[in-house]
Amino acid sequence: MPSREAGVPRIGLDDFGAFYERNYARAFRTAFAIVGERSIAEDVTQDAFVAAFRGRDQYRAGSTRETWLLRIVVNKAIDHERRRRRITMLPIVAETSPLLDDDHRTIDRLDLQSLLGRLGATQRAAIVLHYLNDLDYRTVAIVMATSVGNVGALLSRARAELRRQLEMDANAEARRR
Amino acid sequence: MTDDEQDARLRQALKDEYADEQGSQPAWEGSPARLRIESRGTAGGSRLWQAVAATLMLVVVGSVLVLMPRGPMAGDDPSL
Numbered sequence: 001m002p003s004r005e006a007g008v009p010r011i012g013l014d015d016f017g018a019f020y021e022r023n024y025a026r027a028f029r030t031a032f033a034i035v036g037e038r039s040i041a042e043d044v045t046q047d048a049f050v051a052a053f054r055g056r057d058q059y060r061a062g063s064t065r066e067t068w069l070l071r072i073v074v075n076k077a078i079d080h081e082r083r084r085r086r087i088t089m090l091p092i093v094a095e096t097s098p099l100l101d102d103d104h105r106t107i108d109r110l111d112l113q114s115l116l117g118r119l120g121a122t123q124r125a126a127i128v129l130h131y132l133n134d135l136d137y138r139t140v141a142i143v144m145a146t147s148v149g150n151v152g153a154l155l156s157r158a159r160a161e162l163r164r165q166l167e168m169d170a171n172a173e174a175r176r177r
Numbered sequence: 178m179t180d181d182e183q184d185a186r187l188r189q190a191l192k193d194e195y196a197d198e199q200g201s202q203p204a205w206e207g208s209p210a211r212l213r214i215e216s217r218g219t220a221g222g223s224r225l226w227q228a229v230a231a232t233l234m235l236v237v238v239g240s241v242l243v244l245m246p247r248g249p250m251a252g253d254d255p256s257l
Contacts, residue, residue, distance in 0.1 A: 017207065021205065024200065025202070028198060028199065028202070029196070029198045029200075033191065042200050042201055046203065083225070112190055112191070112194050113194075127187075131188040132192065159180075159184075159187070162187070
């Protein structure tokens, strides 16, 4: 006798292929922005889909299937980052900060990955979910299994840290000149 | 620059960076088995276990070589 509540949508075997096709790219982008390496992001994404497939009976209404999947992806990406225990910092690219100046230059790839790499994994995840995936605070809170207030605090600290890192880079560049 | 403007810059930078990223997507063939096969297993956990397995193998092979009895060799005193 299934323990699921009546009316709660589940992802059937037949649906899962379509669910996978529809959500792979977003899941990968999320993982990639958190872990910063393509091959690892692909592993994290695939592990997340395997976990989602095996745990598809545990999906409950109350969040969308996409939110549920993102939660698995983010948890796996954060777990990976915690295990990795980076002992070397990514190279600091000292360019005048496009997030601070007013000339509308675009931030380049190495700048952004370097900056994100200097945040903690949880802060990085909050930034990626809110700014890249356009999730509101409430949905970020559901994905990260925390409170809306904590999401606000995480994002606030992450933005402050990004600003601080950018200022340090700009100062380092000014000293070199 | 206001906080809103900084938020907009950060959002745009992230989208410029990652919006077109697709990843190498293995085909779905009805079960996760195919994903497992195609996964390269380069995640940190996999690498850790590979390193542990390689170290254990070296220890075992080294122990066998050290403890293995050897026959008489040139230069050995046959009276001993």
